[in-house]
Amino acid sequence: MEIILKEDIIGLGFKNDIVNVKSGYGRNYIIPQGKGVIASPMAKKILAENLKQQAHKLAAQKAAAEEKAAVLNGVALEIAAKVSATGQLYGSVGAAQVAEELAKLGKEVDRKIITMKDAKKIGDYVATVHFHKEVMVEIPVKVVAENAAELKAAAEAEEAIRAAADAKAAAAEAAAEVADEAEVLEALDAAPAEKAPEQL
Numbered sequence: 001m002e003i004i005l006k007e008d009i010i011g012l013g014f015k016n017d018i019v020n021v022k023s024g025y026g027r028n029y030i031i032p033q034g035k036g037v038i039a040s041p042m043a044k045k046i047l048a049e050n051l052k053q054q055a056h057k058l059a060a061q062k063a064a065a066e067e068k069a070a071v072l073n074g075v076a077l078e079i080a081a082k083v084s085a086t087g088q089l090y091g092s093v094g095a096a097q098v099a100e101e102l103a104k105l106g107k108e109v110d111r112k113i114i115t116m117k118d119a120k121k122i123g124d125y126v127a128t129v130h131f132h133k134e135v136m137v138e139i140p141v142k143v144v145a146e147n148a149a150e151l152k153a154a155a156e157a158e159e160a161i162r163a164a165a166d167a168k169a170a171a172a173e174a175a176a177e178v179a180d181e182a183e184v185l186e187a188l189d190a191a192p193a194e195k196a197p198e199q200l
Contacts, residue, residue, distance in 0.1 A: 001026045002039035004047055009035060010115055014133035016047060065132035072109075072129060072137045077101045080146035083122055093119040093143050098127045102139075119143045 003026050005017050013019040018039050021030065030036040037043055051058070079097055082090045099111035109129055116127035125141045 003030055003036040004039045005036045007035055062132050065135040068131050069135050069137045076140040078142045080144050083145040087121050089120050
């Protein structure tokens with residue numbers, strides 16, 4: 001079904017957009033929540049008239065969004081998170097954490113207009129800030145290990161344990177070989193000497 005959005009819904013559309021949604025989603029969520037109305041011919045006609053009258057206001061909104069976006073140009077974030085020895089995060093890093101990091105830089109952005117695939121391991125990601133349907137900013141996000149020193153120490157300890165175990169196994173193997181050789185020699189010493197054949 002076609003719906004005219006009355007407010008921005010990130011991932012679906014922006015205010016005054018006409019979007020296609022499943023009937024259940026439209027009738028059970030968007031319309032009851034007051035987020036949209038059915039795009040009937042009359043509603044479309046009214047929308048067109050309203051947009052015509054609001055053209056100047058919409059242009060001003062876009063200009064304001066562009067100003068906000070300009071503040072984020074060139075910004076890149078590095079977010080530290082606790083990580084397991086396998087590189088997996090305890091939890092995840094998403095829009096909320098991006099908004100917090102931007103706030104630390106003095107750049108207040110509503111997390112509701114930020115989209116980013118949840119980071120569940122260390123690596124490079126991209127967060128998108130949707131200021132306006134025509135104005136978006138992509139921010140590089142690097143997720144790093146908060147407990148890097150701890151992980152390094154654990155890895156070194158594990159390597160030391162592995163090396164000690166290998167050395168112990170090698171020593172045991174060498175001892176076993178020596179013991180086998182000793183048994184062979186002892187068996188040879190204990191064996192009776194063969195009698196020389198009698199001469200005719």
